[in-house]
Amino acid sequence: MRSPALVTLLATLATLVGETYGGGGHSHGNEGYHEHEHEDVDCTANFCKTQLSDDLWKRWHIHVPSDYDPNDDMCAKCEISVQLIYNGYTWLGYGVSPNGGMVGSTVVIGRPSEEQPTIYELQGKMKLLVRPINGFNLENASVKYNEGKAQTIMEFTTPFNTFGVTEEDDEYxxxxxxxxxxxxxxxxxxxxxxxxxxxxxxxxSRTFENLINPDAALADDNDASASKMKMSQTKSTKNAWKAHGILAFLAWGVIAPMAISAAVLRDLDWNRLPFKEFLGKFWLRIHAGLNC
Incomplete structure (x- = not known):
């Protein structure tokens, strides 16, 4: 049996180890994987990434044609490569909205049970108003479930005009x-x-003021593979705090009270003489043992 102080020390060490190796940084445990603050981001040169929710990440890359005019803010011929990584097994949807809402949006939806994702127009919130769109292509499109990482991954590349190109005279x-x-x-x-x-x-929903150097994004110079994108930070940190709580409880909620009780109860008038004799003879050893 360990002393309360030693158990508390072990609890603290467990927390520190969890913070350091499970969640103390952006990319611990991912060899060859680097991130930079968003001020240095150029999403035409690197894959950028952002966390959409606790279990969902987005990675994207903007492809600008060689004949791109810098004065053209719309860039209808530009393309975007998107990768969604979800910690779990289900369908995924991602698209562009006129105002951040669902109705009127154009989205790409993928299910791991199908070979590739499909483009839909969301004409309403009812299922029958979620309608496939023909005439637009998704390149390098796939949606797969990685059993080893327990992740659903959807990827596609498509021109901007798949989602429509914003026009200055039509804000809607x-x-x-x-x-x-x-x-x-x-x-x-x-x-x-x-x-x-x-x-x-x-x-x-997520609004980007621009797609080349967006706020709330990180540069990701890894390739398009999701094999090095591990979402272990939250789980590792939670596990460390659980270990800390359990060990601290054992130290101060069980071991310390037992040590004190061994010293206090020896002087009480017990009716059960055998127990009193045992405690009177060995209380010091019990007390010392629980504290060492």
């Missing part, structure tokens, strides 16, 4: 823009559900 048009605000929306199903159904609270 859905669209993407290099240097003007773009409203992205995302959603996913409940864990284990592959049917397109109401997502509940598993949704959100």
């Amino acid at each position: 048009r859905v669209g993407m823009s290099l240097k003007n605000p773009t409203y992205f929306i995302y959603a996913h199903g409940n864990e284990g559900n592959l049917e397109l159904d109401y997502h509940g609270n598993n949704k959100g």
Whole structure:
């Protein structure tokens, strides 16, 4: 049996180890993986990434054509490569909205049970108003479940005009823009559900004032593989605090009171003489043992 002080020390060390190796930085445990603050981001040169929710990350890269005019804020010929990484098994959706809401948006939805994602127009919130769109292509499109990492990963590359290109004289048009605000929306199903159904609270929106040097993004100079993107920070930190709490409870909630009780109870008038004799003879050893 360890002393309360030693158990507390072990609890503190467990927490520190969890913080250092499980959640103390952006990329601990991912060899060859580097991040930089968003001030240094150029999403035309690097894959950028941002966390959308506790279990969902987005990585993207902007492809600008060689004949791009710097004065063209819209860049209809630009392309975006997107990768969504979700910690779990379900369908994923990501797209562009006119105002951050669902209705009127154009989204890409993928299910691990299908070979590749599909483009949809969200004409309303009812399932029958979520309609596939023909005439637009998704390149390098896939949606897969990585059993080893327990992650659903959706990838695609598509031109800006798949989602519509923002026009200066039409503020309500859905669209993407290099240097003007773009409203992205995302959603996913409940864990284990592959049917397109109401997502509940598993949704959100993110506005980027521009897509080349966006705020709230990190540069990711890794390739498009998700194999090095591990979302272990939250779980590791939680486990460390659980270990800390358990060990601290054992130290001060069990061991310390037992040591004190051994010293106090020896002087009480016990009716059970055998127990009194045992405690009177060995209380010091018990007390010392629990404290050493």
